[in-house]
Amino acid sequence: MEAVVAERITKCYGEGDTRVCALNEISIRLEGGKIVALLGPSGSGKSTLIKAVGLVTPPDAGDIWMQGRLVVRAGEPTASASKLRREYLGFVFQKANLIPFLTARQNVEIACEIGGEPNPRARAMELLEYLGVTKRASALPATLSGGEQQRIAIARALANRPSLILADEPTAALDKARGRAVMELFGRVAHEQGAAVLVVTHDQRTLDLFDELYQMEDGRLEGWRDVG
Amino acid sequence: MNLALQDVRRNPGRFVGTSIGMSLLFTVVLAMAGIYQGLVDDATVLVRSLHADVWVVQHGTRGPFADISRLDPSIEARVASVSGVRRARAFTYQVLQRQHGARSLRFALIGEAWPDQRGEELPLLEGRPLGQSHGELIADASLGLPVGTTLLLADEEYRVVGLTKQFLASSGDPVLVATRSDTQLILENLPPDAVRTERERRAERLRRTDLGRGQPSLEDLAVDPRWRPPALPSSTVSAVLVDVDGDARLDDVRRTIASWPDASVYTTDEQTKLLLDGVVEKPRRQLGLFSLILVVTSSFLIAAVIYMLTLQKTHDIAVLKLMGAPATRIAAMVLQQAWLIGLLGYAIAIAIGTQAFPHFPRRVVLTTLSLAGVGALVVVVSTLASLLGVAYALKVDPGRALEA
Numbered sequence: 341m342e343a344v345v346a347e348r349i350t351k352c353y354g355e356g357d358t359r360v361c362a363l364n365e366i367s368i369r370l371e372g373g374k375i376v377a378l379l380g381p382s383g384s385g386k387s388t389l390i391k392a393v394g395l396v397t398p399p400d401a402g403d404i405w406m407q408g409r410l411v412v413r414a415g416e417p418t419a420s421a422s423k424l425r426r427e428y429l430g431f432v433f434q435k436a437n438l439i440p441f442l443t444a445r446q447n448v449e450i451a452c453e454i455g456g457e458p459n460p461r462a463r464a465m466e467l468l469e470y471l472g473v474t475k476r477a478s479a480l481p482a483t484l485s486g487g488e489q490q491r492i493a494i495a496r497a498l499a500n501r502p503s504l505i506l507a508d509e510p511t512a513a514l515d516k517a518r519g520r521a522v523m524e525l526f527g528r529v530a531h532e533q534g535a536a537v538l539v540v541t542h543d544q545r546t547l548d549l550f551d552e553l554y555q556m557e558d559g560r561l562e563g564w565r566d567v568g
Numbered sequence: 569m570n571l572a573l574q575d576v577r578r579n580p581g582r583f584v585g586t587s588i589g590m591s592l593l594f595t596v597v598l599a600m601a602g603i604y605q606g607l608v609d610d611a612t613v614l615v616r617s618l619h620a621d622v623w624v625v626q627h628g629t630r631g632p633f634a635d636i637s638r639l640d641p642s643i644e645a646r647v648a649s650v651s652g653v654r655r656a657r658a659f660t661y662q663v664l665q666r667q668h669g670a671r672s673l674r675f676a677l678i679g680e681a682w683p684d685q686r687g688e689e690l691p692l693l694e695g696r697p698l699g700q701s702h703g704e705l706i707a708d709a710s711l712g713l714p715v716g717t718t719l720l721l722a723d724e725e726y727r728v729v730g731l732t733k734q735f736l737a738s739s740g741d742p743v744l745v746a747t748r749s750d751t752q753l754i755l756e757n758l759p760p761d762a763v764r765t766e767r768e769r770r771a772e773r774l775r776r777t778d779l780g781r782g783q784p785s786l787e788d789l790a791v792d793p794r795w796r797p798p799a800l801p802s803s804t805v806s807a808v809l810v811d812v813d814g815d816a817r818l819d820d821v822r823r824t825i826a827s828w829p830d831a832s833v834y835t836t837d838e839q840t841k842l843l844l845d846g847v848v849e850k851p852r853r854q855l856g857l858f859s860l861i862l863v864v865t866s867s868f869l870i871a872a873v874i875y876m877l878t879l880q881k882t883h884d885i886a887v888l889k890l891m892g893a894p895a896t897r898i899a900a901m902v903l904q905q906a907w908l909i910g911l912l913g914y915a916i917a918i919a920i921g922t923q924a925f926p927h928f929p930r931r932v933v934l935t936t937l938s939l940a941g942v943g944a945l946v947v948v949v950s951t952l953a954s955l956l957g958v959a960y961a962l963k964v965d966p967g968r969a970l971e972a
Contacts, residue, residue, distance in 0.1 A: 454891050
């Protein structure tokens with residue numbers, strides 16, 4: 341079963357002559373266990389697609405299914421968007437966006453709590469161990485390296501056992517080696533945890549790590565390539 | 569996990585600094601409540617300490633504290649003769665200000681009916697009750713006159729033999745206790761020149777009358793310092809304190825004395841109420857208004873602080889929302905921070921107040937009730953003040969977390 345199916349997603353801004361469609365009847369299917377890259381120039385609609393599929397900014401039209409459940413019908417969420425995000429989605433950002441007054445473990449633990457994990461602390465430690473940052477569990481974000489921060493952010497995204505992880509340029513703030521390591525980690529997460537991972541990226545050097553590539557242009561998906 | 573506590577734990581300087589700022593305002597609110605309580609306590613402590621069942625005062629007046637009451641001393645014997653009266657005590661009361669060395673002392677002078685009363689019923693802290701009919705005083709400790717101090721009053725030396733604790737008049741002035749005869753000596757004392765002038769005026773007035781012109785020898789009597797003309801009124805007393813034989817006789821005694829044309833009668837509770845209504849009412853309103861202004865000011869300040877703290881956390885709130893955090897969790901974080909700032913500020917205010925209030929010129933009384941009351945007020949104010957921050961936090965767009 342596809343982790344996510346989006347059909348004819350449209351999102352436009354402005355009125356009349358100034359109307360611009362950032363997403364123009366886009367359809368996309370993302371399978372669990374696969375890491376997918378979303379490529380395209382700035383302004384092509386990648387972030388808008390992430391926001392629409394991530395139930396952050398509802399589309400004007402279109403339907404979205406997650407794990408077979410209709411979550412957006414004709415542009416309207418079928419339930420509370422925050423509840424749906426809690427159930428199905430994980431996010432990783434360009435910067436790690438860790439909460440600065442929580443330790444690495446607590447950043448993951450709070451996500452586990454929100455996701456309804458019965459034992460959030462144990463789950464947080466399990467994820468930190470999975471991502472190889474157990475030793476940094478008590479460190480505050482300000483004392484972590486960029487790579488460590490992104491690992492914590494990935495652990496946080498996995499906290500609620502999501503069907504889909506959306507990552508918006510997660511390696512933009514990292515050097516080549518650390519960026520590649522993080523992308524490899526996403527691949528491992530997808531393959532081992534069974535989640536679909538959609539990564540917006542400009543980094544051509546890591547494309548070999550993806551299972552599928554999508555190219556966006558002017559609000560449309562212009563190309564698709566099955567790398568695997 | 570409590571996000572508010574974690575934030576406080578990681579940024580203690582910011583929270584403690586903010587709380588100290590709030591604590592200064594709360595200290596003033598606490599002081600207002602304490603001064604009011606002290607005012608009430610001070611106003612009634614004298615009435616309570618005298619342990620009278622009934623107060624007999626000048627007809628139509630509200631007693632010696634709220635009004636001016638003058639009674640002929642003979643009323644003491646008249647009251648004592650009423651059926652049901654166990655004991656009647658004349659009571660004099662006057663607020664005076666006298667120089668003692670370089671210090672100016674302001675005190676309320678009351679007279680004890682020697683030898684029946686020597687001050688045994690007073691809250692003595694040190695020393696002893698009055699031991700002789702003349703030349704001894706019991707002073708409140710707040711006057712700063714240790715036992716053994718000699719005070720010059722009415723050209724005579726009086727020695728402090730006992731000290732009381734918090735024995736204050738309704739005006740907040742410390743009480744000085746002497747025998748009634750000493751009290752009258754002190755109150756009626758005139759400078760020698762004034763005495764001589766009055767003798768001369770007395771002789772002059774006599775010369776203008778037929779009696780004076782017909783009997784010139786009377787002039788010698790008029791200027792004799794030992795002679796007091798029978799036509800002049802004797803010294804007055806402020807009230808008569810009555811102890812009644814059993815509560816059952818109280819109404820009978822009251823009814824009897826109230827029927828006299830020259831006296832009004834109050835129970836101790838009525839006298840206390842008169843004091844509170846008359847003496848304390850305006851300061852109470854004044855303090856209440858000050859407190860209200862301070863509470864409103866505190867609310868605005870906490871609201872501004874919480875709003876600023878929430879603004880600083882906009883991105884974190886967006887991240888939490890993106891993770892699916894329910895609105896209640898976000899609101900709780902803001903609300904709990906407001907409570908923490910408020911309650912920490914209040915705890916600091918109590919600590920400051922405990923150290924500072926004993927040095928205030930007026931007594932500041934902190935009761936458990938007033939502490940709990942102001943504490944509850946702090947919680948309410950913090951809750952109301954957090955509403956602006958909560959409203960802002962709930963409006964934060966989770967999409968802001970995706971912005972670089």
